[in-house]
Amino acid sequence: xxxxxxxxxxxxxxxxxTCEVDPKNNLEKAVLKIREAAKxxxxxxxxxxxxxxxxxxxxxxxxYFSLAEAIPGQxxxxxxxVAKECGVVIVASLFEKTSDHQYFNxxxxxxxxxxxxxxxxxxxxxxxxxxxxxxxxxFKPGDMGFPxxxxxxAKIGVQVCWDQWYPEGSRSLALQGAEIIFYPTAIGWxxxxxxxxxxxxxxxxWTTIQRSHAIANGVFVAVTNRTGKENHLSFWGGSxxxxxxxxxxxxxxxxxxxxxxxxxxxxxIPEVRQDWPFLKCRRPDTYRNH
Amino acid sequence: xxxxxxxxxxxxxxxxxTCEVDPKNNLEKAVLKIREAAKxxxxxxxxxxxxxxxxxxxxxxxxYFSLAEAIPGQxxxxxxxVAKECGVVIVASLFEKTSDHQYFNxxxxxxxxxxxxxxxxxxxxxxxxxxxxxxxxxFKPGDMGFPxxxxxxAKIGVQVCWDQWYPEGSRSLALQGAEIIFYPTAIGWxxxxxxxxxxxxxxxxWTTIQRSHAIANGVFVAVTNRTGKENHLSFWGGSxxxxxxxxxxxxxxxxxxxxxxxxxxxxxIPEVRQDWPFLKCRRPDTYRNH
Numbered sequence: 001x002x003x004x005x006x007x008x009x010x011x012x013x014x015x016x017x018t019c020e021v022d023p024k025n026n027l028e029k030a031v032l033k034i035r036e037a038a039k040x041x042x043x044x045x046x047x048x049x050x051x052x053x054x055x056x057x058x059x060x061x062x063x064y065f066s067l068a069e070a071i072p073g074q075x076x077x078x079x080x081x082v083a084k085e086c087g088v089v090i091v092a093s094l095f096e097k098t099s100d101h102q103y104f105n106x107x108x109x110x111x112x113x114x115x116x117x118x119x120x121x122x123x124x125x126x127x128x129x130x131x132x133x134x135x136x137x138x139f140k141p142g143d144m145g146f147p148x149x150x151x152x153x154a155k156i157g158v159q160v161c162w163d164q165w166y167p168e169g170s171r172s173l174a175l176q177g178a179e180i181i182f183y184p185t186a187i188g189w190x191x192x193x194x195x196x197x198x199x200x201x202x203x204x205x206w207t208t209i210q211r212s213h214a215i216a217n218g219v220f221v222a223v224t225n226r227t228g229k230e231n232h233l234s235f236w237g238g239s240x241x242x243x244x245x246x247x248x249x250x251x252x253x254x255x256x257x258x259x260x261x262x263x264x265x266x267x268x269i270p271e272v273r274q275d276w277p278f279l280k281c282r283r284p285d286t287y288r289n290h
Numbered sequence: 291x292x293x294x295x296x297x298x299x300x301x302x303x304x305x306x307x308t309c310e311v312d313p314k315n316n317l318e319k320a321v322l323k324i325r326e327a328a329k330x331x332x333x334x335x336x337x338x339x340x341x342x343x344x345x346x347x348x349x350x351x352x353x354y355f356s357l358a359e360a361i362p363g364q365x366x367x368x369x370x371x372v373a374k375e376c377g378v379v380i381v382a383s384l385f386e387k388t389s390d391h392q393y394f395n396x397x398x399x400x401x402x403x404x405x406x407x408x409x410x411x412x413x414x415x416x417x418x419x420x421x422x423x424x425x426x427x428x429f430k431p432g433d434m435g436f437p438x439x440x441x442x443x444a445k446i447g448v449q450v451c452w453d454q455w456y457p458e459g460s461r462s463l464a465l466q467g468a469e470i471i472f473y474p475t476a477i478g479w480x481x482x483x484x485x486x487x488x489x490x491x492x493x494x495x496w497t498t499i500q501r502s503h504a505i506a507n508g509v510f511v512a513v514t515n516r517t518g519k520e521n522h523l524s525f526w527g528g529s530x531x532x533x534x535x536x537x538x539x540x541x542x543x544x545x546x547x548x549x550x551x552x553x554x555x556x557x558x559i560p561e562v563r564q565d566w567p568f569l570k571c572r573r574p575d576t577y578r579n580h
Contacts, residue, residue, distance in 0.1 A: 123573050131565065145576060165568045167457035167506055168577045205505045205536045212502030215495045216457055246495045275421065278455045283413050286435060287458045 006267040010153045012180070012220075013042025013088075014260040015051075016239040016252045018228030023052040023067060027075065030092075031082050033259055038086035040261045043112070043153045046091040046224045048239075049161045049186040050105070053095070054230045058132040065138070068097035071106055072116045084114030089151040093160055093184040095138075096121070105139040107160050107184055112152040120147055122160040123169060132190055132232045133162070146172040154179045154266060161185040164210050164223070174217035174279065179266050183210060183223040188235035203236055211246040218244040218273040220264045227255055244272040296557040300443045302470070302510075303332025303378070304550040305341075306529040306542045308518030313342040313357060317365065320382075321372050323549055328376035330551045333402070333443045336381040336514045338529075339451045339476040340395070343385070344520045348422040355428070358387035361396055362406045374404030379441040383450055383474040385428075386411070395429040397450050397474055402442040410437055412450040413459060422480055422522045423452070436462040444469045444556060451475040454500050454513070464507035464569065469556050473500060473513040478525035493526055501536040508534040508563040510554045517545055534562040 015033045019026045030051050037045045049055075052075065056064040069075060071094055083090045089112050096106035096119070105122035121142030126133040146169055148157050157173030157180075159166075164183045173181055187206060189199050214221040220243055227237035240251035241262040252258040273279060305323045309316045320341050327335045339345075342365065346354040359365060361384055373380045379402050386396035386409070395412035411432030416423040436459055438447050447463030447470075449456075454473045463471055477496060479489050504511045510533055517527035530541035531552040542548040563569065 123576050124571050126567075126571060128567070141573060142576070145578070162571070165506060165566070166572070167461065167502075168572070171457065172578065201535050201537055208498055208536050209502050209505050212457075212499050212506075215499050216455060216502075245491050246498050247491055276455070277416075277418070281414050281416060281452070282456070282458075283431060286413050286432070288435070288462065 008266040009263050010266060011041045011043045012222050012241055012262045012264060013037030013040065013045040014222060014224040014239045014241065014252070014262070015045060015047050016224060016227050016237055016260065017048065017051070017257045019051065019054050019226065019230070021054060026052050027078065031078065034082050034088065034090060035086060037259045037261065038088045040259065042088060042261055044089040044091065044151065044156065044180070046182045046184055046222055047093060048224045048226045049093045049184040050095060051093060055186045055226065055233065055235070057135045057138060058231045058233060060129070060134055060137045065103065068095040068103055070099070071096045071108055071119055076108055076110060076116050080110050080114040080116060083110045083112060087112050089153055091156070091158055091182045091184065102140050103138055104142060105135065105160055107158040109149040109151065109156065109158065117149045117151065118147055120144060120158045120160070122163060124162045124166055126162045135162070146176070148173055148176040148178045156180045156182060158182045158184070161187060164206070167213065167216060170213035170217055174219050178219060179269055180220040180222055180264065181213065183221065185223060186226040186235060188226070188233040191232050191234070203238060207238065207240065211242045211248065214242045214244055215246040216278060218269055218276070218279065220244060227257060244268050298556040299553050300556060301331045301333045302512050302531055302552045302554060303327030303330065303335040304512060304514040304529045304531065304542070304552070305335060305337050306514060306517050306527055306550065307338065307341070307547045309341065309344050309516065309520070311344060316342050317368065321368065324372050324378065324380060325376060327549045327551065328378045330549065332378060332551055334379040334381065334441065334446065334470070336472045336474060336512055337383060338514045338516045339383045339474040340385060341383060345476045345516065345523065345525070347425045347428060348521045348523060350419070350424055350427045355393065358385040358393055360389070361386045361398055361409055366398055366400060366406050370400050370404040370406060373400045373402060377402050379443055381446070381448055381472045381474065392430050393428055394432060395425065395450055397448040399439040399441065399446065399448065407439045407441065408437055410434060410448045410450070412453060414452045414456055416452045425452070436466070438463055438466040438468045446470045446472060448472045448474070451477060454496070457503065457506060460503035460507055464509050468509060469559055470510040470512055470554065471503065473511065475513060476516040476525060478516070478523040481522050481524070493528060497528065497530065497538070501532045501538065504532045504534055505536040506568060508559055508566070508569065510534060517547060534558050
């Protein structure tokens with residue numbers, strides 16, 4: 001790497017929290033933590049996947065459809081007000097219900113002036129009831145591609161939870177100019193019999209695959225995971241930010257609520273890509289779209 | 291992960307070695323090491339990138355074109371004989387010259403009965419003279435796609451060096467049924483001013499991206515790198531094998547010649563994919579072929 005000459009810093013705030021049953025309380029807590037993160041200097045703040053509720057996909061129960069809401073709608077309006085008040089960008093994951101009664105696992109981005117910038121509907125939906133991620137019962141697979149959002153502080157993209165295992169999504173966002181990719185997520189250890197070594201390997205694989213998206217694409221990655229025990233899952237926390245060489249800049253504990261404040265120098269992106277010009281040498285002519 | 295019930299073991303042998311100027315000596319050494327690996331139980335043996343010569347791409351010099359050879363040709367015939375003698379599959383990287391005077395960075399696979407199974411021409415070609423990987427001067431970018439080879443012991447694919455940074459190639463091989471992906475490579479630290487921390491971060495990024503291919507695709511990855519100092523580069527060795535959870539099963543030192551012998555249970559592949567069915571949930575309908 002050449003020595004650092006330029007700096008274009010943006011400060012990220014990752015809100016890792018527990019959730020309770022009442023969505024109202026979770027929203028109130030998230031708003032308080034957004035204000036706290038902003039006070040600590042954060043400019044782009046990411047909440048975890050489906051932060052308004054507990055992670056209900058551990059069972060198939062039609063009462064949970066009542067948690068869904070319009071996007072933009074009531075929650076994005078509240079978040080827009082906080083964004084404007086604090087002058088911060090907010091990345092939020094919500095359960096979306098459309099006017100024609102379709103349901104999606106959707107992330108939205110609100111800009112620092114409070115404006116709703118747009119949404120991304122989770123593309124890869126796990127269907128894994130024995131392991132407690134039964135999302136196809138609730139969510140239609142995303143139908144809006146991989147949008148990139150030009151926020152006040154950086155060009156960003158979002159991938160939601162299970163998306164994080166797929167290089168295709170992160171690649172698409174980077175090719176469209178994303179500088180930071182956010183991964184709001186809700187992943188944890190099931191209470192079935194698994195030894196500690198397997199549990200630790202799974203957590204390590206999860207960290208590794210997301211660091212690899214940073215490396216392959218020369219971007220920053222920012223992962224906000226849930227913590228706490230809900231029903232069968234102990235969410236493993238471990239929120240982190242990695243730089244374009246895949247180096248973890250800061251990470252959270254497994255079991256505590258934390259706000260991770262991480263400064264990222266966006267000039268690292270062209271610097272790393274100059275040394276390792278992976279995007280330049282791609283061969284899309286040879287990639288069959290399997 | 292469910293508990294291990296079935297076993298279908300295959301033993302890999304990774305030959306990490308230094309190379310000298312005379313190609314004849316390098317071939318002789320490689321043959322000796324193949325015999326040694328086979329004696330230690332290896333069934334599929336991988337040599338490092340361009341094992342017949344020193345890594346000449348550190349300068350643009352037309353005398354090196356004389357190192358190129360037909361594939362199949364003299365070297366694959368010798369390797370075929372050793373393969374048959376030892377009953378092992380061999381993965382070898384060679385400098386190819388075609389009958390119509392085209393040059394490729396080509397890997398070939400010889401089956402355990404000595405039969406030439408086919409070749410793969412390196413798709414991603416770095417062009418990075420200041421950092422001593424000036425390959426576009428020598429090699430035409432590959433034009434044979436990403437072939438998979440059905441060997442006696444496993445279905446395998448090959449990605450050569452710079453290819454290792456691209457999720458697209460490994461994905462293509464896994465989708466076509468590859469169980470093990472081999473990465474013959476020649477990567478190292480340049481003797482320019484870089485601090486130790488950057489050097490260690492680059493090595494870590496290199497390990498991470500290849501482990502991520504194992505994780506994303508639920509396959510084994512086997513990386514054979516060169517060691518020793520040649521001209522401006524100190525090749526960083528560190529050959530390794532990772533399982534479908536991305537766990538490093540065994541790795542080599544940075545600076546020693548080593549033969550890594552690693553047993554892989556191919557039944558781990560369906561086991562891991564059942565828990566984490568990433569390939570099943572892909573959404574090729576949403577992937578634009580950028």
